[in-house]
Amino acid sequence: MENILEYLKEERAQAWRDELRKKIKSKDRTAIVRVKMHEQDHDIRSRNNLEVNLGLKKEEAVIEAQRCLDCVTPTCIKGCPVNINIPKFVKKIEKEDFLGAAKVLKETNSLPAVCGRVCPQEKQCEQECFYTQKLKLAPVAIGYLERFAADFERESGMSSTPDVAENNGIKVASIGSGPAALAWASDMARFGYKVTVFEALHEIGGVLKYGIPEFRLPNKIVDFEIDNMKKMGIEFRTNFIVGKTMTIDDLREAGYKAFFVGSGAGLPRFMNIPGENAIGVFSANEYLTRINLMNAAKINFDTPVLSGLNVAIIGGGNTAMDSVRTAKRLGAEHAMIIYRRSEEEMPARIEEVKHAKEEGIEFLNLNNPVEYKFDKNGKVTSMILQKMVLGEPDASGRRSPVPLENSEYEIPVDTVVVAVGTSPNPLIPASVSGLKTTRWGTIVVNEDMQSSIEDIYAGGDIVRGGATVILAMGDGRTAAAAMHKNLAKKLLTK
Amino acid sequence: MLDLTTRYLGLTLKNPLIAASSGYTSNLEHITQLEQNGIAAVVLKSIFEEEIINQFHESMGGLDKFHSNMEYLDYYDYELKNENINNYVQLIRNAKAKVSIPIIASINCVSNSEWTFFAKKLQEAGADALELNIFIMPSDQTKTGEQIENTYIDIINRVRKEVKIPVSVKMSSYFSNLSAMIQRISETKIDGIVLFNRFISADFDIDKIAVSPSYVFSNDKEYSLPLRWTAIMSSKIKCSIAASNGIHDSEALIKLLLAGADAVQIASTIYLNGMGQIDFMLKNLEDWMQSKNYTSISHFKGALSYNNLKNPAELERVQFMRYFSDHAIDNK
Numbered sequence: 001m002e003n004i005l006e007y008l009k010e011e012r013a014q015a016w017r018d019e020l021r022k023k024i025k026s027k028d029r030t031a032i033v034r035v036k037m038h039e040q041d042h043d044i045r046s047r048n049n050l051e052v053n054l055g056l057k058k059e060e061a062v063i064e065a066q067r068c069l070d071c072v073t074p075t076c077i078k079g080c081p082v083n084i085n086i087p088k089f090v091k092k093i094e095k096e097d098f099l100g101a102a103k104v105l106k107e108t109n110s111l112p113a114v115c116g117r118v119c120p121q122e123k124q125c126e127q128e129c130f131y132t133q134k135l136k137l138a139p140v141a142i143g144y145l146e147r148f149a150a151d152f153e154r155e156s157g158m159s160s161t162p163d164v165a166e167n168n169g170i171k172v173a174s175i176g177s178g179p180a181a182l183a184w185a186s187d188m189a190r191f192g193y194k195v196t197v198f199e200a201l202h203e204i205g206g207v208l209k210y211g212i213p214e215f216r217l218p219n220k221i222v223d224f225e226i227d228n229m230k231k232m233g234i235e236f237r238t239n240f241i242v243g244k245t246m247t248i249d250d251l252r253e254a255g256y257k258a259f260f261v262g263s264g265a266g267l268p269r270f271m272n273i274p275g276e277n278a279i280g281v282f283s284a285n286e287y288l289t290r291i292n293l294m295n296a297a298k299i300n301f302d303t304p305v306l307s308g309l310n311v312a313i314i315g316g317g318n319t320a321m322d323s324v325r326t327a328k329r330l331g332a333e334h335a336m337i338i339y340r341r342s343e344e345e346m347p348a349r350i351e352e353v354k355h356a357k358e359e360g361i362e363f364l365n366l367n368n369p370v371e372y373k374f375d376k377n378g379k380v381t382s383m384i385l386q387k388m389v390l391g392e393p394d395a396s397g398r399r400s401p402v403p404l405e406n407s408e409y410e411i412p413v414d415t416v417v418v419a420v421g422t423s424p425n426p427l428i429p430a431s432v433s434g435l436k437t438t439r440w441g442t443i444v445v446n447e448d449m450q451s452s453i454e455d456i457y458a459g460g461d462i463v464r465g466g467a468t469v470i471l472a473m474g475d476g477r478t479a480a481a482a483m484h485k486n487l488a489k490k491l492l493t494k
Numbered sequence: 495m496l497d498l499t500t501r502y503l504g505l506t507l508k509n510p511l512i513a514a515s516s517g518y519t520s521n522l523e524h525i526t527q528l529e530q531n532g533i534a535a536v537v538l539k540s541i542f543e544e545e546i547i548n549q550f551h552e553s554m555g556g557l558d559k560f561h562s563n564m565e566y567l568d569y570y571d572y573e574l575k576n577e578n579i580n581n582y583v584q585l586i587r588n589a590k591a592k593v594s595i596p597i598i599a600s601i602n603c604v605s606n607s608e609w610t611f612f613a614k615k616l617q618e619a620g621a622d623a624l625e626l627n628i629f630i631m632p633s634d635q636t637k638t639g640e641q642i643e644n645t646y647i648d649i650i651n652r653v654r655k656e657v658k659i660p661v662s663v664k665m666s667s668y669f670s671n672l673s674a675m676i677q678r679i680s681e682t683k684i685d686g687i688v689l690f691n692r693f694i695s696a697d698f699d700i701d702k703i704a705v706s707p708s709y710v711f712s713n714d715k716e717y718s719l720p721l722r723w724t725a726i727m728s729s730k731i732k733c734s735i736a737a738s739n740g741i742h743d744s745e746a747l748i749k750l751l752l753a754g755a756d757a758v759q760i761a762s763t764i765y766l767n768g769m770g771q772i773d774f775m776l777k778n779l780e781d782w783m784q785s786k787n788y789t790s791i792s793h794f795k796g797a798l799s800y801n802n803l804k805n806p807a808e809l810e811r812v813q814f815m816r817y818f819s820d821h822a823i824d825n826k
């Protein structure tokens with residue numbers, strides 16, 4: 001930590017930063033109003049699948065960057081799980097060195113265009129910003145600026161494939177291709193390893209592809225990064241289920257020297273209430289995957305049509321918001337969020353909630369399903385909701401919901417999406433003997449992300465139970481660094 | 495040959511002694527020992543709705559606001575609930591495989607929430623019957639007596655709809671008209687009533703001037719509460735009655751059978767006197783039956799119940815009146 005602070009101080013002391021700081025008085029910087037994101041009109045966007053946010057213009061980005069005071073102690077960095085040098089990239093934008101800004105981002109974050117779109121900035125960097133903490137003003141729009149710099153680089157055509165060390169001939173593999181595995185793979189390729197990414201589905205990207213919808217994170221952004229990685233020599237094998245197609249033992253025999261498990265937490269959880277097995281009740285995972293990867297919503301497709309008229313989504317996280325907004329786009333008349341706490345307790349990003357509201361999503365907060373009713377064909381027809389009140393805060397300070405007795409009522413539904421969280425995919429933990437897991441099925445790792453088995457590392461949701469894109473990526477990078485150190489010691493010095 | 499069998503909740507028990515829900519009935523090892531010592535049936539330790547909520551709060555307690563707000567933890571209590579239920583289902587399965595006496599599952603209900611749905615899972619696991627340990631604090635000032643009474647009936651009706659196995663209610667004695675409430679419960683589709691569950695009350699520590707936990711076990715005088723109400727109600731209601739509270743020895747056991755209980759549940763006496771107490775109580779019961787020339791429980795069960803008494807008012811006397819003044823004079 002000492003070192004990082006020292007390094008940040010040195011960076012801040014550089015002449016160009018000093019010059020920028022002097023150019024505009026702090027008083028004038030704080031007088032600038034936070035930039036507004038351009039968005040598709042809500043009436044139009046709720047009927048298409050195109051990205052809602054349209055990005056900032058160059059001039060807007062520069063002005064927003066001017067708001068940043070380049071603090072002596074940049075608390076924003078503390079809020080970032082991968083410690084991006086935030087003031088440095090923001091100041092590069094102020095200096096109109098947009099490619100330079102992207103480069104700073106990529107020092108610690110391999111997918112800035114993704115993170116700029118999906119990170120919960122309001123709970124992380126922007127929450128710790130001097131504006132939020134001390135001035136009680138809207139924070140510098142760090143997320144918007146991150147997205148701006150990354151998009152600029154991509155669209156400039158000047159995005160370069162990272163330098164890759166000479167191939168050392170050592171084969172390593174990841175299980176999964178979500179953000180954790182992608183970050184790991186890209187670092188390992190840079191170190192010179194022969195990297196293979198095994199993915200169970202037919203698309204690369206994990207949740208970035210099958211979970212988060214196009215209107216929030218266009219596939220082309222993810223594909224661009226994947227193409228770059230292919231150029232770096234990384235091999236992608238899709239429709240390959242490790243543990244089924246081949247086991248880790250088979251892969252060892254095939255010459256792989258180390259593994260990174262980034263298999264995520266894709267096992268849907270349910271509430272186990274009556275009627276949850278009815279036809280028309282889906283897990284969010286199934287609902288979003290079918291729509292995002294299999295185009296199930298298109299008429300004449302062989303998967304069931306998922307576009308109901310009265311669609312209820314259970315939950316208050318990003319998954320719930322993505323599902324409900326998807327339902328709206330598929331033509332739901334009533335696309336409803338059923339959440340047992342109040343809006344304040346929702347885990348979803350604030351922007352998602354705001355967008356959902358603008359798009360006409362109905363929020364039934366302080367309501368909880370207790371039963372689903374179905375017709376003689378087993379198809380869901382209605383649900384019984386119970387009203388809730390907020391009780392005492394728990395030890396973490398969060399208020400918990402308490403059912404209000406005799407408050408049940410019935411509403412008609414034809415589609416229900418249960419978005420109450422997921423559990424780790426059990427296949428890998430179950431198929432590797434001796435791999436230590438917690439009682440919740442997550443893989444136990446040390447600070448190097450190394451599991452109880454020497455050649456197996458793990459990170460992302462399979463370790464954390466559930467996390468964010470940025471945390472998953474951070475894990476992948478930590479694992480890569482440690483794995484490299486170990487392999488180099490063992491194999492390269494011989 | 496003496497016949498100690500009795501019918502309770504439609505089940506035939508080899509004798510009238512049931513192990514009440516307690517720590518002793520929460521694991522297979524103790525359940526097996528209880529059977530070996532002669533117990534006729536076991537009520538498993540209750541699965542607690544409230545405990546799961548507390549467990550949830552405890553596991554969230556170590557987290558800060560950001561982490562406890564993570565999406566995957568938002569409904570973590572349902573995970574805990576499912577885990578608890580799965581463990582409980584497993585306990586029922588294991589117990590059914592290991593012992594041959596009836597296994598009665600017990601659900602602690604504090605509200606008429608979706609919790610009742612789990613009753614079905616316990617039936618599927620093989621429980622022979624289900625005891626609803628309805629535990630609504632009589633100290634909640636936001637609720638009227640009528641609301642509490644209706645919650646009882648509502649819980650019973652909901653569970654009854656879910657399961658086919660016999661269902662009993664372990665009820666509180668805190669009702670302004672207890673006999674009317676017992677009657678009302680008996681008129682639902684319930685198979686039996688346990689008189690009564692026990693509220694552990696707090697105590698005060700006068701040295702520290704603070705609230706302290708009270709003694710969890712009953713004493714051997716407390717049986718008088720179930721004794722009176724069993725005697726008053728046993729001939730009036732159709733469903734089974736099991737008596738619980740303060741039954742520590744064979745004398746109390748015999749008294750409750752005379753009052754009309756179909757079975758008797760014991761907990762504290764096992765804790766205080768060991769498992770051997772079961773056999774001891776049964777032996778003494780047999781000796782007493784022999785001394786009175788009874789060959790079967792049915793010969794004397796309910797002999798001192800309301801309908802069989804010449805002067806049943808004795809059971810209902812609640813004021814001390816003359817008795818108290820005479821007693822006071824006698825003691826002078």
Ligand SMILES: Cc1cc2nc3c(=O)[nH]c(=O)nc-3n(C[C@H](O)[C@H](O)[C@H](O)COP(=O)(O)OP(=O)(O)OC[C@H]3O[C@@H](n4cnc5c(N)ncnc54)[C@H](O)[C@@H]3O)c2cc1C
Pocket residue numbers: 117118119120175176177178179180181198199200201205206207208211212240241242243262263264265266288318319320322349425427428459460461462466467468469470472
């Ligand atoms: C709908 C939704 C919206 C979200 N929104 C946000 C957001 O806005 N911001 C944010 O920060 N986070 C968000 N998250 C959370 C975030 O996406 C995850 O924390 C992150 O993707 C975890 O990354 P991962 O690499 O660990 O796993 P994943 O992204 O889950 O990838 C795991 C991959 O492994 C594959 N796999 C599993 N088992 C095997 C096997 N045996 N063999 C081969 N492949 C296997 C899976 O098919 C999958 O592709 C969201 C999650 C969801 C579901």
Ligand SMILES: Cc1cc2nc3c(=O)[nH]c(=O)nc-3n(C[C@H](O)[C@H](O)[C@H](O)COP(=O)(O)O)c2cc1C
Pocket residue numbers: 514515516517539540541600627664690691692710711712713738739740741759760761762763
């Ligand atoms: C340690 C202990 C744990 C108990 N746990 C439960 C329980 O989980 N559910 C329940 O219905 N009663 C429970 N009880 C109450 C007993 O089942 C019984 O009704 C009460 O103790 C009165 O009977 P006794 O006088 O024989 O002890 C418990 C009692 C004790 C002492």
